[in-house]
Amino acid sequence: xxxxxxxxxxxxxxxxxxxxxxxxxxxxxxxxxxxxxxxxxxxxxxxxxxxxxxxxxxxxxxxxxxxxxxxxxxxxxxxxxxxxxxxxxxxxxxxxxxxxxxxxxxxxxxxxxxxxxxxxxxxxxxxxxxxxxxxxxxxxxxxxxxxxxxxxxxxxxxx
Numbered sequence: 001x002x003x004x005x006x007x008x009x010x011x012x013x014x015x016x017x018x019x020x021x022x023x024x025x026x027x028x029x030x031x032x033x034x035x036x037x038x039x040x041x042x043x044x045x046x047x048x049x050x051x052x053x054x055x056x057x058x059x060x061x062x063x064x065x066x067x068x069x070x071x072x073x074x075x076x077x078x079x080x081x082x083x084x085x086x087x088x089x090x091x092x093x094x095x096x097x098x099x100x101x102x103x104x105x106x107x108x109x110x111x112x113x114x115x116x117x118x119x120x121x122x123x124x125x126x127x128x129x130x131x132x133x134x135x136x137x138x139x140x141x142x143x144x145x146x147x148x149x150x151x152x153x154x155x156x157x158x159x
Contacts (some may be wrong), residue, residue, distance in 0.1 A: 001140060003132045005147065018144060027141075029148065038064070038152060042141060051141045053149060066145045073142055076149050085114045085154050089146065096146070102154050105130040109146055115145040133142075 002021040018027040020056040025045060034040035037055035044050050061078040074091040085103060089096035096116075100107030103122035116138040121130040134143045 001134050001136055003134065003142075003144060004129050005132060005151070006129050027144070040148065042145065042148075048056075051145050052143055064149045064153075066142065066149070068139070068141060068145075074146065077148060078153050085150075087150060087153075098146075098150065102150060105151075107150075109143060111138065117147065119147055 002051055003026065004019040004021070004023070005083055006016060014029075016029055016030045017025045018029065020026045021083075027042050027044060027050070029040055029042050032041075036059045038053070039055065040053040041052035042047050042053075050068065052067040054065050054067070056065060056075075061080055063075065063077045065072050065083040066074045066076070073093060074089055074096065077090070078086045079086040087098050087102075089098070097110050099110065100119075105119055107119050108115055109119075111116035114135075116135045118133045119130055120133075132144060132147050134140050
């Protein structure tokens with residue numbers, strides 16, 4: 001499945017939609033206004049919460065927990081590196097990792113050695129939108145949540 005997400009997605013009190021390849025709304029994301037740390041919720045079109053993302057405070061490097069159905073599914077931590085962005089993704093479900101140029105929105109997400117998600121701004125090079133392609137057999141919401149966290153960590157200071 002392919003999705004469209006706009007670049008620089010996070011701002012205080014922001015709400016935005018995630019669209020499918022036919023430009024139809026599929027999910028919407030709300031950030032929490034006036035909270036300590038970044039907190040986002042992903043909702044389906046019936047306004048049912050499908051994912052909660054919460055920044056862990058008092059960490060040297062950015063760290064986020066991703067919850068689905070009230071259960072922590074993954075923790076994503078930015079690794080300390082000097083010249084590139086690198087992430088550690090901890091999950092009981094699988095061994096996730098990211099490869100590619102994260103800053104340019106050109107990267108891939110793997111589950112063990114299987115490609116499960118691909119992010120590319122090339123699809124929409126003239127706009128502030130990037131494409132996310134998720135393997136149909138994977139948890140669509142989890143992969144989208146991973147992409148949103150990576151975008152927040154890498155591009156939140158670009159505003």
